Amino acid sequence: IYNIIYDCLFNIFKEIKFLLGKYTKNIFKSKDFHEKREYKKRYNDSIFFNFSLIGALIKYYYKINYNNINIDCEILLWNDWLKNKNNKINQVYCNPIYYDNFEITHKNLWPKLFTPYKIILVHRDPLDQFCDIYLKGGMSDTSVKRFFGGTEDLNLVERFTYIVNKVHQARIDLIKFYDKDEVLLISFEDFVSGDVKCFNELKGFLNLSQNDNLNQFYTGESKKNIGIWKSNEEVKNIIKSNESVFDEIIAMRKELVSTYRNKRSY
Incomplete structure (x- = not known):
């Protein structure tokens, strides 16, 4: 219980720090910058989300500190927060919390929080992926131990290989463990190129009607x-x-x- 309380306090501090950073990092930018609607919406959404999360974490802290709540109560608390926060029929989460070998404690937790769930895995040409990361200076910061622990002394190619290996094994495990109607593997190149077969697979997986318009996917960039x-x-x-x-x-x-296709053929 003390580890949970410590983690909760740490996360409250982290979110407050993040929130302050969001407020202050653009404070001296031009008036035109702040008046852009697209930027303003993203900025405000992020601010409101973090305010909401801080409030939920404080509420959670008091519950675990002063009430002897069990895991089912914790799940219910965060389920309620997610539902109230999103208020949507469907919600997309991009954080790979389902990679069990990155955070083993998530294995039995995230399915309870996000049920019913659909996992969409997107694979991309690793040479393009490396180029993208290299040009953006990615993987230079190894402070996130969950992903980069043990890679501090590796060069960029070695670190990239280490992460790719880890993600690859996590994806193989997901494909083998979850049912065919729970996991979909698609190619980045096929999706952004408007491949008909890829879109049809996506529609079927998400139980969308064949008449649903997919023009809302802006893949030009x-x-x-x-x-x-x-x-x-x-x-x-x-x-x-x-x-x-x-x-x-x-x-x-x-x-x-190959692993995915073999699983689908069963």
């Missing part, structure tokens, strides 16, 4: 991210210098697709 590694000489040189490593990563993608 994302199409530009296909094959981006080929146009960057620095990235091409890194890939060439680590050819055997990237060959193994490409093979992992093929294994993922």
Whole structure:
């Protein structure tokens, strides 16, 4: 119980810190910047979400500190918060909380919180993925122990390989463990290119009508991210210098697709 209380207090502090950062990081930017509707909506949504989360965490802290609540009560508390916060029939969560080998305590927790759930796994050309991460300076910060613990002394390619391996195994486990109507694997390239078969699979998986309009998926910008590694000489040189490593990563993608297809054929 003391570990739970500590974690709760830590998360309250983290959210308050994050909230203050959200308020102050853009405070001195131009008036035009603040008047942009699109930015304002994203900014306000984030602020309101974090205020709500801080309130829920404080409420949770008092419950676990002064009431002897069990896991079922905790699930109910957070279920109620999620329902009141979202107020939507369907909600998309992008945080990979279902990767059990990143956070083992989540394995039996997230299905209770998000039932009924659908897991959509998107696989992408690992060379483009590496290029994207490299150009954005990703994976340089190893402070998030959940993902990068043990990679502090690795170079960028080694760290990328380590994470890819870990995610790959987590996805293989998900495909093997969950039923066919709970997990869908789609290709990033197929989706953003408007592949009819991919869209039909997505519709069937989400129980959408064939008449539902999918034009709301704006994939034009994302199409530009296909094959981006080929146009960057620095990235091409890194890939060439680590050819055997990237060959193994490409093979992992093929294994993922093969595992999924075998599961679907049962």
